[in-house]
Amino acid sequence: MENPTLRSEILAIVNADAVTFVGHHHPDDLHDESLHAAHVEPFAVVRPSNTQQVSEIAKLASRHGLPLTPRGSGTGLSGAATPVPGGIVISFSRMNQLLEVDVDDHVAVVQPGITLLELNEELAASGLRYPVYPGELSGSLGGNVNTNAGGMRAVRHGVTRQHVLGLELVLIDGTVVRTGARVMKSSSGYDLTQLIVGSEGTLALVTEITLRLSPQLAHAVTILIPFRSVENVTRVVPSIVASGLEPSILEYLDVLTMSAITSEASLELGVAKDVAAEAAAYLIVMLETRSSEQLEFDVAALAELVEKAEALDVYVLAPGAAIRLIEARERAFWVAKASGANEIIDIVVPRSSVPSFLSEAGEIAERHGAFITGCGHVGDGNVHLSVFLSDEEKRRVFLHELFSLGVDLGGLISGEHGIGRDKQAPFLALTDPTLLTIQRKIKAVFDPEQLLNPYRLLDDRPLP
Amino acid sequence: MENPTLRSEILAIVNADAVTFVGHHHPDDLHDESLHAAHVEPFAVVRPSNTQQVSEIAKLASRHGLPLTPRGSGTGLSGAATPVPGGIVISFSRMNQLLEVDVDDHVAVVQPGITLLELNEELAASGLRYPVYPGELSGSLGGNVNTNAGGMRAVRHGVTRQHVLGLELVLIDGTVVRTGARVMKSSSGYDLTQLIVGSEGTLALVTEITLRLSPQLAHAVTILIPFRSVENVTRVVPSIVASGLEPSILEYLDVLTMSAITSEASLELGVAKDVAAEAAAYLIVMLETRSSEQLEFDVAALAELVEKAEALDVYVLAPGAAIRLIEARERAFWVAKASGANEIIDIVVPRSSVPSFLSEAGEIAERHGAFITGCGHVGDGNVHLSVFLSDEEKRRVFLHELFSLGVDLGGLISGEHGIGRDKQAPFLALTDPTLLTIQRKIKAVFDPEQLLNPYRLLDDRPLP
Numbered sequence: 001m002e003n004p005t006l007r008s009e010i011l012a013i014v015n016a017d018a019v020t021f022v023g024h025h026h027p028d029d030l031h032d033e034s035l036h037a038a039h040v041e042p043f044a045v046v047r048p049s050n051t052q053q054v055s056e057i058a059k060l061a062s063r064h065g066l067p068l069t070p071r072g073s074g075t076g077l078s079g080a081a082t083p084v085p086g087g088i089v090i091s092f093s094r095m096n097q098l099l100e101v102d103v104d105d106h107v108a109v110v111q112p113g114i115t116l117l118e119l120n121e122e123l124a125a126s127g128l129r130y131p132v133y134p135g136e137l138s139g140s141l142g143g144n145v146n147t148n149a150g151g152m153r154a155v156r157h158g159v160t161r162q163h164v165l166g167l168e169l170v171l172i173d174g175t176v177v178r179t180g181a182r183v184m185k186s187s188s189g190y191d192l193t194q195l196i197v198g199s200e201g202t203l204a205l206v207t208e209i210t211l212r213l214s215p216q217l218a219h220a221v222t223i224l225i226p227f228r229s230v231e232n233v234t235r236v237v238p239s240i241v242a243s244g245l246e247p248s249i250l251e252y253l254d255v256l257t258m259s260a261i262t263s264e265a266s267l268e269l270g271v272a273k274d275v276a277a278e279a280a281a282y283l284i285v286m287l288e289t290r291s292s293e294q295l296e297f298d299v300a301a302l303a304e305l306v307e308k309a310e311a312l313d314v315y316v317l318a319p320g321a322a323i324r325l326i327e328a329r330e331r332a333f334w335v336a337k338a339s340g341a342n343e344i345i346d347i348v349v350p351r352s353s354v355p356s357f358l359s360e361a362g363e364i365a366e367r368h369g370a371f372i373t374g375c376g377h378v379g380d381g382n383v384h385l386s387v388f389l390s391d392e393e394k395r396r397v398f399l400h401e402l403f404s405l406g407v408d409l410g411g412l413i414s415g416e417h418g419i420g421r422d423k424q425a426p427f428l429a430l431t432d433p434t435l436l437t438i439q440r441k442i443k444a445v446f447d448p449e450q451l452l453n454p455y456r457l458l459d460d461r462p463l464p
Numbered sequence: 465m466e467n468p469t470l471r472s473e474i475l476a477i478v479n480a481d482a483v484t485f486v487g488h489h490h491p492d493d494l495h496d497e498s499l500h501a502a503h504v505e506p507f508a509v510v511r512p513s514n515t516q517q518v519s520e521i522a523k524l525a526s527r528h529g530l531p532l533t534p535r536g537s538g539t540g541l542s543g544a545a546t547p548v549p550g551g552i553v554i555s556f557s558r559m560n561q562l563l564e565v566d567v568d569d570h571v572a573v574v575q576p577g578i579t580l581l582e583l584n585e586e587l588a589a590s591g592l593r594y595p596v597y598p599g600e601l602s603g604s605l606g607g608n609v610n611t612n613a614g615g616m617r618a619v620r621h622g623v624t625r626q627h628v629l630g631l632e633l634v635l636i637d638g639t640v641v642r643t644g645a646r647v648m649k650s651s652s653g654y655d656l657t658q659l660i661v662g663s664e665g666t667l668a669l670v671t672e673i674t675l676r677l678s679p680q681l682a683h684a685v686t687i688l689i690p691f692r693s694v695e696n697v698t699r700v701v702p703s704i705v706a707s708g709l710e711p712s713i714l715e716y717l718d719v720l721t722m723s724a725i726t727s728e729a730s731l732e733l734g735v736a737k738d739v740a741a742e743a744a745a746y747l748i749v750m751l752e753t754r755s756s757e758q759l760e761f762d763v764a765a766l767a768e769l770v771e772k773a774e775a776l777d778v779y780v781l782a783p784g785a786a787i788r789l790i791e792a793r794e795r796a797f798w799v800a801k802a803s804g805a806n807e808i809i810d811i812v813v814p815r816s817s818v819p820s821f822l823s824e825a826g827e828i829a830e831r832h833g834a835f836i837t838g839c840g841h842v843g844d845g846n847v848h849l850s851v852f853l854s855d856e857e858k859r860r861v862f863l864h865e866l867f868s869l870g871v872d873l874g875g876l877i878s879g880e881h882g883i884g885r886d887k888q889a890p891f892l893a894l895t896d897p898t899l900l901t902i903q904r905k906i907k908a909v910f911d912p913e914q915l916l917n918p919y920r921l922l923d924d925r926p927l928p
Contacts, residue, residue, distance in 0.1 A: 104702040104816035105845075127706060150649040159649050161658070162626055177898050182814040184844045185614040185623050185879035187662055188891060189921065190903045194625070194658035198651050215708040238568040242591060244679040244754040290708040290765075294758050301754075350646040352568035380648045381569075415649035427652060434641050438909060439654045445905040457653065 006064060010044055010088075013056040018047040018094065029071070029089060034079040034422050035337065035344060040463070042069065042083035047094045051168060051176055051207040057090055058205060059174035067454050068172070070201040072140030073115060076147065077333070077344060078420025080200045080456050085464055090205065092142050098122045099208070106213045107165065107182050112142025112206050128213040131157040133249075134416065135330035142206050148198035150416035152249045152326070155241065155379030157214065159416070161197045168208035169196065172447045182210055195442070200418050201453035203446040217288040219295040222249070222322030223302065224269055226279035226312040230254060233281045234355040236309035237378050240285070241351070243305060245298050249286035250379030251329060257375040258282050260335045261328040269321055275312045283311075283378070284325065332375050336386035342395055343387040343422075347406040348415030351381040360405055361385065368398040382415035396425070403430060424460045470528060474508055474552075477520040482511040482558065493535070493553060498543040498886050499801065499808060504927070506533065506547035511558045515632060515640055515671040521554055522669060523638035531918050532636070534665040536604030537579060540611065541797070541808055542884025544664045544920050549928055554669065556606050562586045563672070570677045571629065571646050576606025576670050592677040595621035595712075598880065599794035606670050612662035614880035616713045616790070619705065619843030621678065623880070625661045632672035633660065636911045646674055659906070664882050665917040667910040681752040683759040686713070686786030687766065688733055690743035690776040694718060697745045698819040700773035701842050704749070705815070707769060709762050713750035714843030715793060721839040722746050724799045725792040733785055739776045747775075747842070748789065796839050800850035806859055807851040807886075811870040812879030815845040824869055825849065832862040846879035860889070867894060888924045 010019055020026065022041050030039040048054045061068040067087030074081055083089045096113035103126055110119060117137040119130050134144060134151035150159040166180025180193040196203055227233045233252045240247060285302060289295045303314050317325065336344060349357050365372045370389035376382055389395045403413055403426035413419065419427045440458050455463055474483055486505050494503040512518045525532040531551030538545055547553045560577035567590055574583060581601040583594055598608060598615035614623040630644025644657040660667055691697045697716045704711060749766060753759045767778045781789065800808060813821050829836045834853035840846055853859045867877055867890035877883065883891045904922050919927050
């Protein structure tokens, strides 16, 4: 895999400290957080500092027919950012600036490498925030755009897609273009911005993102509500959504996930012993308002709603406990990983189908000798399950049945993690072939030689 | 233009009462509401009753290489639905059913011919509503999807794009496909639903739409606020948006538009004579809340905000007057048309650039001997101007300068009316050619023979 010409061509684009070559890579660059991501050595990992360098790298990849794998923070869960042997990884870790905060227009312009944590820390003083909350705060905005990241606040604020107003893109031939504008309305041609969001780096390289921000809300409270059954939780959800209370967070946790994350985080939430003993599932609701008076009204209205739905109790959490519970919830994935889960799925079904999905999923799991445990963004039908079934072939069959159930209920393979490599089998098997053909033709419009993040999403060739 | 074979092939697809042929068309079918839409006679206007018939018509058009022009209610303002001589107009007036209201998932499934008025009337009892409010309530949802209609409530609720969860489409070869799902999150391939929204019927025929609904809010108030200058109005807007009050409507009217629409609607709003004499511009704000207590808080907070910004007064309108004012505002287009306006534009610029845009637009108009008057969705930067300048060539030059100003300020040609035929010149002249090339290639993916709504948007060939 030695190629001295290529090496010197790369070194003509970026400084020596901005590239590593095969045999000398940092191990963190060789995988994402997929449970199945074996470390793969690319020819080079390049860290451009600006769009011009990204453009030059794209031209070089085109010239040599080399695979180009874009990479943010590497926190993806589907193997979308694992390298290709012999290819180039383009890491955006040095393009991580907040370029502008436009307070009047509620807009931030960022580079793709900035993390959610950095962005919101830098925005703190402005009175604005980026309201999408995909949990893993070390994730990069570029990665968020490419997977259309969702998270806990989607029930109120929507997902990444609704917050991307415009993009700067580098095409595979090195051309730099800008899509969209700093506006909320457009009827001026096909929406290329929206086409790129969620495309997993397969269409173009995102080098700048114009984001819509929201005002920070001064008053917030987090409420924990234990229920006797998962069905009770999922049944109360539509009435909360219908109430107009607009919760920012509406999460459910089954009792196993709850006890795992609270013990991992040493959380004491004040749930009475007898209630805890009876509880089979928990709902977490966050309310955020502009005034403290409104918050009081809203909490009372919520309490009334859930009591009608046979909640075992209603706990308004102390601020510290609330933050730690939300953070612990976000670590559910790591808890599952540490417990030896064999697969993580994030199927999304219509909100009202969550109860059927969970109960049928349990039956399917039992039939296949699989163990599943979960939590989920129940406000938006995005169910996260950890699957424990070590035999690979048995797991494949089980997962196909599970995904088929979700699709039969009107759902989709992934709500927010993306397809990457890990979900290609169900995605390609369960999507209308005509839709796949259209998507492959669109891919060919942008990247006829299949150099941009190949071997993902629509392209299930085995890695070379 | 007589073609007996074609005639009988069409009559084999739909009943005789569902088609008119050249020479016998209803004049309403031959134009839209563009100021420049001359009546054009197609070979046939067909009114299919179901998706199967739409598919058969698409196959027939493909077989004969005939232009196919989709048509909703014909309320478009850009000439996107005017027929092509010798072509087939496919009118969705008979596919106008609300197929399903899913109260738990907050979803409605509709056919494209249903109007906004019909939809919201049918939803009234459900506690839900379709919150997008593009004003012309006789507009069809299919038309709304194809132009990505916006309207007055976009400042809070977003535009059509954010409310379309899925589509049933007929491709030009007759294939029927479904995109999206009844879910708010997806990271499962390229978002074809979003690609179709705003594509002006040039990519596929929309035969069914899955819409996201919102809870109806019980309490609402409309507030009219006169200001000494347009600049004062546009300067206060960012602070209202930043406040978190989330107004459903945030509109400005210059004093000419205000007096035209109020006299046309014989509206008496209770504005004191001395205030009216001093007022140069008005802001209309609608607040909607879940509880009456919250509404009181919010009105007080708004009053405080605008008083700081030198509002001349604050009028909380009586419910009847409020509804009539909003309706009258929606008729601003008809007032402009009746006054002999030569062009209507709906340019969109970043919210904070509206003051610069308006003042520079005034200077440009003066230089070109044009008269402009306007109103606009100032909460989202969507400026509606009526242009009075009868000389066609002078108008062309003036408009190019006006659109260039908007684009230089970071804006786009159309916020909600679409490009159609009327805005092709500035759209094609002021859009990055690389972006146009990509869009043309995407068009070719869906419709290689250019049969779907040709002569619009990217295709500026003269009509045959």
